[in-house]
Each structure stands twice: as C-alpha cells, then as structure tokens.
Amino acid sequence: MALLVIDRQGASVGLSKNRLTITDKDGNLIAEVPKMRIKRVLVVGRAVFSQQVLDFFFAGSVPVCFMSVSGKFKGFLCGSMSKNVFLRMRQYMLYNDASYRLATSKEIVRQKIYNGCRFLSKCNRYHKKERAFLAVKKMRSILYSLESCGSIEEVMGIEGACAAAYFEGLGCIFEGGAFSFSRRTANPPQDPVNVMLSLGYTLLLSDIVSALYSAGLDPYVGYFHSLDYGRVSMACDLQEEFRFIIDRLVIKIVNNRQIKPSCFERAEDGSVLLLLDARKIFYNAYEKDINKKHDHGGRQVSFREIIRKQAEAISGCIMDGSVYKPYKHTAV
Numbered sequence: 001m002a003l004l005v006i007d008r009q010g011a012s013v014g015l016s017k018n019r020l021t022i023t024d025k026d027g028n029l030i031a032e033v034p035k036m037r038i039k040r041v042l043v044v045g046r047a048v049f050s051q052q053v054l055d056f057f058f059a060g061s062v063p064v065c066f067m068s069v070s071g072k073f074k075g076f077l078c079g080s081m082s083k084n085v086f087l088r089m090r091q092y093m094l095y096n097d098a099s100y101r102l103a104t105s106k107e108i109v110r111q112k113i114y115n116g117c118r119f120l121s122k123c124n125r126y127h128k129k130e131r132a133f134l135a136v137k138k139m140r141s142i143l144y145s146l147e148s149c150g151s152i153e154e155v156m157g158i159e160g161a162c163a164a165a166y167f168e169g170l171g172c173i174f175e176g177g178a179f180s181f182s183r184r185t186a187n188p189p190q191d192p193v194n195v196m197l198s199l200g201y202t203l204l205l206s207d208i209v210s211a212l213y214s215a216g217l218d219p220y221v222g223y224f225h226s227l228d229y230g231r232v233s234m235a236c237d238l239q240e241e242f243r244f245i246i247d248r249l250v251i252k253i254v255n256n257r258q259i260k261p262s263c264f265e266r267a268e269d270g271s272v273l274l275l276l277d278a279r280k281i282f283y284n285a286y287e288k289d290i291n292k293k294h295d296h297g298g299r300q301v302s303f304r305e306i307i308r309k310q311a312e313a314i315s316g317c318i319m320d321g322s323v324y325k326p327y328k329h330t331a332v
Helices: 051-059 085-095 098-127 132-145 152-174 192-214 235-257 276-290 303-320
Strands: 003-006 011-016 019-023 028-032 038-045 046-049 062-065 075-077 264-266 272-274 293-296 299-302
Touching: 003 276, 011 051, 038 192, 046 051, 062 192, 062 272, 062 293, 075 192, 085 098, 085 303, 098 132, 098 152, 132 152, 152 235, 192 272, 192 276, 192 303, 235 276, 235 303, 272 276, 276 303, 293 303, 299 303
Parallel strands: 003 038, 011 046, 038 062
Antiparallel strands: 011 019, 019 028, 062 075, 264 272, 293 299
C-alpha cells in the first residue's frame, strides 16, 4: 500500500499490535492496516490520531498530507528534516538573487507551456477539436514573448495568459456533454471538473512536498512562486511541469464514465463536493497513474520516481548555482 487515505469524517486512528486501526466516530472498526505497508498517508477532512500513531509517523518519516473535503491543501507532517542545513542556506540565499530567480522562473514556465501544448496536441489527434488546436496555437504564440520578460511579474503574466488558453482548449476534450468546462476556478471550485482538478493537484502537491523534504529542501521557499504565508512555494514551482498528469487523469475518468454528474453534490456554501465513494475511485486512479512506468532516459520509471529525481536535480542546481531544467514530457 503506497498510500493510505483516511477519508471518514471524525475517524479515530490508533495503533494495536503493529497495525493501524481506523474507527468511525461511533467506535466501529473501519479498517486495519499493517504498519509495514504504509508509505504515505492522506487525511481528508477531520480525523483524530493517537500519540502512538504520531510517534510511528515521526520515527518512520512517514509523510502525512492534510487536505479539506473540497480538495484544498491544508498542511504536511513529516519526520525531522534533512541534516543538510547548508543546502537550505544556499536555497534561501538564491531566493534573494533576482537574476537567478528570473532565469529559473522562465525555465519553469517554458516547460509548463511546452508540456501543456504537447498534451493538448496529443489528445487532439483523436478528438480533432478546432478549439484545442487554436488553444495550442495561441499558447505557442504567447510563449515567444517569454525570453524578453525582465521580471517575474511579466513571466507570471505569460503563464497566466497561456493557462487561460490551455484550460479553454482542455474543455473541448471531455466527451458526452455530461461535464462542461471552460476555465479554472478554485477556493472553492465551482463545477465538477474543477473539483476533480483541485483534488488531483492537491494529491500531486503532497507527493512533491514529500520529494522535496527527502531531497533536503525547504518546500516553502520557491523561485517562481514568491514567499507567502503558509504556501509551499517550492512545491508549487515543481508542480507546474507535472500538472498534465492530473489533467490527463481527469479527462480519462470523465471520458471512461468512471465518475458521473451524480457523484457530486452542492454544499450549503455553494461549493461543489465529490461524494465519498467517487473520491475512492479518484484516489485509486491517481495511485495507478502516478505509479505507472514510463520510458525516461532509457529506463522504465514511474512519475512518482521522476518527481523524486527532479527534486534531487533542484538540490544539485542550488548547490552549484546552475539554473534548474524542468521535466520535458515526451510520452502521453
């Protein structure tokens, strides 16, 4: 079990005979999981952990991600940080190097746009939608302006314009007409597709935060995303080049009719929520995709492994002062 998901509101998690026990708010046993099978944990909504469980998480450096039922990232729990304090000192120092941040930001945005264009183009070979074709054309046209950007704010403008075009093109890839989508909304997401995108991006972010911790980096200090209270900016930086993983997953789930409009409900505050049984389908699909093997440099590796390698590459670039080269996706 690579990922243990605790998605029962008010659940209590204890430890008995080397097994994690999960009970509902009435004390009924929901599940028992051997400690040795647990590699990472995702907590959705509210749950209570015994001190024994927390001690196990810390001793085993088991990463634990917390998110809301609507898919918003809440926080991260891990064991002690890497002892390589010199790497993090170097990371902080380079944050104050405007030219380094600008060069890194351009590489991040360039590769994000490239990966997005390739993904839409590959999808459109089958769907043959004019809107998707025009979105790719517009993104490539906007990308020409990236090199002349003299500030991160300008780079963010390029990224924002390309993201708007990308999501508009993405909407026409969904089949059957059961789900409509034309733009990205979050906090809270306003429609079922945005709910699934938010959930997927949060799952991806939890994997990235874990990889950055393992590489000895501070996930809160990034270069494209500026410092902000509570934001894991370095994780947001690394996430950009891998967003297509989630976009592809959501399209596949919708087009294969694994999740239908009846799997959603509207909360009292007007937000849209994915129901529990459908969330289980989504978690399983995410784990399958993130662990699927792909050719990478002549080796068969999973996206989870590639993310870890990219986190290590960031560490190496920070130590020698070179500009990070994001992952270039070649297979969809």
